[in-house]
Amino acid sequence: MSQTLHLIPVSLGESPITRWLPADVQKTAAALDYYIAENAKTARAFLKLIGTDKPIQDITIHALSRNTDVAQIRQWLKQAPANENIGLVSEAGCPAVADPGALVVQTAHEMGIRVAPWTGPSSIILGLMASGLNGQNFVFHGYAPVAPAERAQQLRTWEVASRKSRQTQIFIETPYRNDAMFETLIKSLSGQTRLCVARALTTDNERIQTHSITEWKKRPTPDLQKQPTLFLFQA
Amino acid sequence: MSQTLHLIPVSLGESPITRWLPADVQKTAAALDYYIAENAKTARAFLKLIGTDKPIQDITIHALSRNTDVAQIRQWLKQAPANENIGLVSEAGCPAVADPGALVVQTAHEMGIRVAPWTGPSSIILGLMASGLNGQNFVFHGYAPVAPAERAQQLRTWEVASRKSRQTQIFIETPYRNDAMFETLIKSLSGQTRLCVARALTTDNERIQTHSITEWKKRPTPDLQKQPTLFLFQA
Numbered sequence: 275m276s277q278t279l280h281l282i283p284v285s286l287g288e289s290p291i292t293r294w295l296p297a298d299v300q301k302t303a304a305a306l307d308y309y310i311a312e313n314a315k316t317a318r319a320f321l322k323l324i325g326t327d328k329p330i331q332d333i334t335i336h337a338l339s340r341n342t343d344v345a346q347i348r349q350w351l352k353q354a355p356a357n358e359n360i361g362l363v364s365e366a367g368c369p370a371v372a373d374p375g376a377l378v379v380q381t382a383h384e385m386g387i388r389v390a391p392w393t394g395p396s397s398i399i400l401g402l403m404a405s406g407l408n409g410q411n412f413v414f415h416g417y418a419p420v421a422p423a424e425r426a427q428q429l430r431t432w433e434v435a436s437r438k439s440r441q442t443q444i445f446i447e448t449p450y451r452n453d454a455m456f457e458t459l460i461k462s463l464s465g466q467t468r469l470c471v472a473r474a475l476t477t478d479n480e481r482i483q484t485h486s487i488t489e490w491k492k493r494p495t496p497d498l499q500k501q502p503t504l505f506l507f508q509a
Numbered sequence: 510m511s512q513t514l515h516l517i518p519v520s521l522g523e524s525p526i527t528r529w530l531p532a533d534v535q536k537t538a539a540a541l542d543y544y545i546a547e548n549a550k551t552a553r554a555f556l557k558l559i560g561t562d563k564p565i566q567d568i569t570i571h572a573l574s575r576n577t578d579v580a581q582i583r584q585w586l587k588q589a590p591a592n593e594n595i596g597l598v599s600e601a602g603c604p605a606v607a608d609p610g611a612l613v614v615q616t617a618h619e620m621g622i623r624v625a626p627w628t629g630p631s632s633i634i635l636g637l638m639a640s641g642l643n644g645q646n647f648v649f650h651g652y653a654p655v656a657p658a659e660r661a662q663q664l665r666t667w668e669v670a671s672r673k674s675r676q677t678q679i680f681i682e683t684p685y686r687n688d689a690m691f692e693t694l695i696k697s698l699s700g701q702t703r704l705c706v707a708r709a710l711t712t713d714n715e716r717i718q719t720h721s722i723t724e725w726k727k728r729p730t731p732d733l734q735k736q737p738t739l740f741l742f743q744a
Binding site: 290293294296298368369371372373376377379382389395396398400401402403408409411415416475476480482484 | 527529530533534603605606612614616617618625626628629630631634636641642643645647648649650710717
């Protein structure tokens, strides 16, 4: 029980670090020499930003992918020098949320390694806070299906669930498909359903708008092209 | 569109501010003279902690309750001096998540007031990150029913939903009922279901444990008495 796996949030986009990271998290992350990262390149950019105690080339970074198996993760955790703590970072936001990091955390629990979650930006929570939609009952689905008919069907199923228990439905989309997603939402959901589009959270391009589907139909289409966007609705 | 409603997170418990609040959020919150708060007393304690630009007695704090209606909120937002921004704070953690603040945000959107969400501690995200349970599909239910039979039934219904789509189920309990909740979970869920108990997040009493129900039955009962605890499970 001498080691700790530190769960270190990273930025959601271009934004001054004092806007989204508490000072102690920066200090903790800067002192770690051994990382598991969703993306080694963005991890290095983060380490450069926070200013590590050691030169970055002396810091071990193992890159995690959707296909990394438990045996590999166990080996990484075992290989960490006994006197060194381990960091886990995602490509954006909080590790182990909307990314494959949960398997690392699960493995750490199984090996008796202490897990320490740190505060940082979560697009899901920031979007939910700012949406004005129900924050007392909500679900995050990850991605919606891509095929058009299946997608429209899934959105309507989520709308029924939302109506039944005043539950906010939250999901993400690959940025280049944002416009198609917005169009499908406008076409598929009921007029009174409130839809929030939360774009580029924490950056200078941040824009959060909530309107009923009926109101959205009268308004200009939001500019979401190539920008990370969270979609939320409540029937 | 000249005013902004700033959504300011507060602490989850006794903990140094540098552990859970980015410097810019502290600075932004310290400059506000007009607040809507879930609890005026804890809001004042927060303002004292961050060191406000004006004396605290010169800062307006309107106390929000479960019964505050839209007309009242609209009046508060209208009464805010035209050159002053407004702050929204919860009793703990992020405003408008697991508290009645969403109505304030909704009203701000309707009045054309810009809404700015700020990064801070969310027990839901911190607990999810640290649980090792699925962070790509999860639901937050608020509170489970209190009546024992109804509660056990609800937990089993959530377990079925979790099994169906690998969905992490998240909920909270009033601290004095934590022990009873833990007991019901152990009795009601299947042996292979993984249960995470995340206690006193961000404080020195933080303790996060994830085990299968079968393993939990062999272990000492966790000490949750009177401490804020998040429960998470995945079938």
